[in-house]
Amino acid sequence: MVRVVFADHLLAHTGGEREVGSAAGNFRDLLIDLDARWPGSRAVLGRCAVAIDGQIYQDAFLEPLGPQTEVFFMQRIEGG
Secondary structure (H helix, E strand, O other), X not given: XXXXXXXXXXXXXXXXXXXXXXXXXXXXXXXXXXXXXXOOHHHHHOOOEEEEOOEEEOOOOOOEOOOXXXXXXXXXXXXX
């Protein structure tokens, strides 16, 4: 089961939950699974930076997820 963790600023998009589990096999499927739980969240979470087992990705769309993977969503900071 993939463990999904949301930063505090994303709580409004996740129905108030901070951690959830998912059986998704890759990041794309995880976004689809989360959008099924909270319609509209895919658009928001798809724009976030994400850490998968501590490795930060700007674009993790096809990244595979194993059964003990932790995915942490965070706000993407744009340079400027």
